[in-house]
Amino acid sequence: MIAWTLAYRNLKGAGLRTWLNASILSLVFVLILFINGLLDGWNQSAKQDSIAWEFAAGQYWAQGFDPLDPFSYQEGLKDWPQSLEGTPILWRQGSIYPDGRMYPLIIKGIPAQQELLALPTALLAQSQAQFPALIGHRMAKNCQLQKGDRLLMRWRDQKGSFDAQEIEIAGVFDSPLPSVDQGQIWVDLLSLQAKTGLENKANIWVAAKAKPQSVAGANWQELEVLLAPINKIIEAKKGSSQFSYYILLAIALLALFDTQVLSIFKRQKEIGTYISLGMSPKEVQLLFTLEGGLYAIFGLFLGGLYGAPLLYYLAQNGIPMPEMADEMGVSMGKAIYPVYSWILILKTSLIILASSFLVSYWPARKIARMSPVAALKGKLQ
């Protein structure tokens, strides 16, 4: 307790030196929280968007179906039991011809009345067109299409024969999820089933409830499994950003280490005085270590003072994302709302505290080996 009191007094008395060290540590603290909070917020919103637009409570996949293997779309089909709650989706390979250019895509048939997913399929029901279709804004941009445009769409029926018909873009939806947008077009399930001769068939069933019932000829895909690629992308991004903030932390710790080394060199007489007044070298060593640790505590406190309102503001109002962020291939809304968990705050605080104590202890070990007489004379090199 005395050592804490003395360390506090020393740092309070050191004035500018204390503020400089505390400021740089506070900056690192706030930046680490910000970067991690941003990635966690991105992760959370990407998952929420995926659940809302694509996965709901999980999916049944017809046996043999693999969304990454176009050849499986034909084999991985089944009739789904009526007792299931949710919405079926039929996948077919096809192509559209905007302005005469061929554009291969996946045609997805979904019930126009469904309300489980955020896709605005009601537009399909409301449309007066003979064969209405929905596309996302990325797809619209790539193919230079807009609502009301008519174009030719071609597909294969269940026997492999080509068929084609003019479709009308009934709506362009704005989804943060590229996986329901790029390279695909949404049409009414019944129409697609009828045009492909695949009545009552679908490749997947998006479940409304988390607890699945066993369905013969289908595999249940847990939500966690479906969301795993997002986790992997975020973890990869975290890994690369961690590198940058660890460099930042290392610079801050280097400044602290430098201060401590200089302190021990410049404050030799003070160290000798402490010892002559009755502190043991180990106690002086502890005092200097605590001083270094206190820089971190001050830094965390200072970071809290200006970081808390700043980070709170960003969490509430979000950080606008530039247009190009859309091209990163993972769900990203127009703004990311950072999320700061208690675990993140605690973990970051502990990392800064522990590393500050460590870099302070390192040079302070020299004190225990100092001769008090040489220290009093200020003769140590």
Added chain:
Amino acid sequence: MKEDILVLKHIYKRFPLGEGEFTALKDLSLNMQAAEFSGLVGPSGSGKTTLLNIIGGLDQPSEGEAIVLGQDVANMSAKAAANFRNLELGFIFQQFNLLPVYTVFENVEFPLLLQKKSKAERQKTVKEALEWLGIAHLANKKPDKLSGGEGQRVAIARAIVKRPKLILADEPTANLDAANAHNIMRLMRRLNQELGTSFLFSTHDEKVMAYLERIIHLRDGEIEKDEAQIPKTVSE
């Protein structure tokens, strides 16, 4: 008969020097009684400060026996020596060695803080010490705002605040002008007479010597002469 507070027997202190060694103290034996006001006098390199450091437990003799206030300081652990200094000894340095970031009050309070005295007791004792030395008005000043004389008074206050039995003063007037040197010496003499605190000085300042009851002359690490004298009185 007063008790011996200091018993040194056949003390040697050797320092490594190049490939050989330098002997700073040679077969030095010395006794000192309670409430003495004595000084180690000699030219630079005669071993005064080395001897003070050994007596203060800051350094250990290479050979010999050193009993200070009943404690064997020659064979103490660093922790025991620190505890001994904190409870029994006061130090006064040539350059005052005040802790620069503390106020005068905090500097004087420091030894009591180490003794884990209560806040109320610390405040009372520090206030008394500052008043006794006539520097109560400086309590909130930092050392860099003090004159030499004021700084040394603070250092004395810090040394006496814990009422040590023995104060070791290493060239306490070396950084002071003549008037301040006399004032400081009178103060310490008063302390010695009123509180019975023993003082052992290291000096080659004649102003200091004039106040001493006993002068121990050192030369090349040996006692050359040990003489008693009638000191200058406080009122002179």
